[in-house]
Amino acid sequence: MDRTTPRILMCPPDYYGIEYEINPWMKRAVGADHGRAQQQWALLRRTLEDLGARIECLEPVRGLPDLVFTANAGLIYGSSVVLSRFRHSVRRREEPRFAAWFDAHGFERIELPAEMYFEGAGDALFCGETLFAGYRFRSDVRSHQWIGERLGLHVLPLELVDPRFYHLDTCFCPLTEELAIYYPGAFDDYGRAVLKAHVPRLIEVSGDEAASFSCNAVVVGRSVVLHQGAPKLTAALRANGFRTHELCLTEFIKSGGSAKCLTLRLDGEEAAAWRRLAWASAGP
Ligand code: ARG
Numbered sequence: 101m102d103r104t105t106p107r108i109l110m111c112p113p114d115y116y117g118i119e120y121e122i123n124p125w126m127k128r129a130v131g132a133d134h135g136r137a138q139q140q141w142a143l144l145r146r147t148l149e150d151l152g153a154r155i156e157c158l159e160p161v162r163g164l165p166d167l168v169f170t171a172n173a174g175l176i177y178g179s180s181v182v183l184s185r186f187r188h189s190v191r192r193r194e195e196p197r198f199a200a201w202f203d204a205h206g207f208e209r210i211e212l213p214a215e216m217y218f219e220g221a222g223d224a225l226f227c228g229e230t231l232f233a234g235y236r237f238r239s240d241v242r243s244h245q246w247i248g249e250r251l252g253l254h255v256l257p258l259e260l261v262d263p264r265f266y267h268l269d270t271c272f273c274p275l276t277e278e279l280a281i282y283y284p285g286a287f288d289d290y291g292r293a294v295l296k297a298h299v300p301r302l303i304e305v306s307g308d309e310a311a312s313f314s315c316n317a318v319v320v321g322r323s324v325v326l327h328q329g330a331p332k333l334t335a336a337l338r339a340n341g342f343r344t345h346e347l348c349l350t351e352f353i354k355s356g357g358s359a360k361c362l363t364l365r366l367d368g369e370e371a372a373a374w375r376r377l378a379w380a381s382a383g384p
Pocket of ligand 1: 122123126166169171172191221222223267269270355356357358360361
């Protein structure tokens with residue numbers, strides 16, 4: 101395999117479902133349709149493969165319905181991974197599964213000190229050299245500080261203020277080292293000012309389009325894969341030279357996740373400056 105081939109970790113939704121309620125989207129009484137979830141996930145996988153990505157699969161586990169959300173496995177940095185420590189005990193049971201996968205695939209595993217919460221690429225996204233890190237609902241700010249010191253990174257913590265947008269990847273998505281989309285209503289004044297000061301170009305997403313999880317997009321090169329129904333955002337993306345691929349991901353939105361949450365970029369997010377150097381050095 102060419103070291104520049106995008107590599108993405110996914111987990112088939114064999115045991116996916118709404119079995120508990122840990123965010124405002126999840127309603128056990130509503131549930132998710134199993135057949136539709138399988139189809140939607142398969143189409144996401146195929147779309148990413150058609151874009152040239154190599155998909156690696158984590159084995160699904162009965163009793164771990166949210167294991168499909170591999171963005172929460174950890175934060176990838178070169179050949180290292182900072183393993184997540186979930187806020188909610190129902191998801192903490194996923195940690196050994198993710199850890200075993202990273203061990204088996206040659207990543208150096210970094211573990212946070214006890215009592216720190218961190219939910220991986222759901223809450224920590226590179227835009228250029230900087231790691232933007234969301235906190236409050238899931239990850240805590242101390243974990244971000246610790247990661248910054250441990251990896252020698254410039255980290256900018258952003259407080260999330262709307263419980264519907266409880267992970268950073270539900271309201272912010274870097275597209276390149278200089279361009280990102282975001283939903284301003286998910287941040288406080290300070291967070292908005294930090295984003296404006298540190299991301300050269302920002303595309304604003306409206307409240308209604310953000311509520312359909314359109315910020316939760318997967319970026320592969322100049323292609324953006326996202327849930328359908330965000331015409332203003334997709335027009336803005338096309339005007340900026342991106343192709344858009346709109347899929348139906350309703351069954352996963354019922355759990356508070358969409359395209360991006362279902363993926364973990366193993367060779368580094370598209371906008372991460374370190375990717376330019378990483379494939380030149382030996383990695384897993
Ligand atoms: N039901 C999952 C949870 O509440 C959804 C996770 C979505 N993941 C994400 N990266 N935003 O934890």
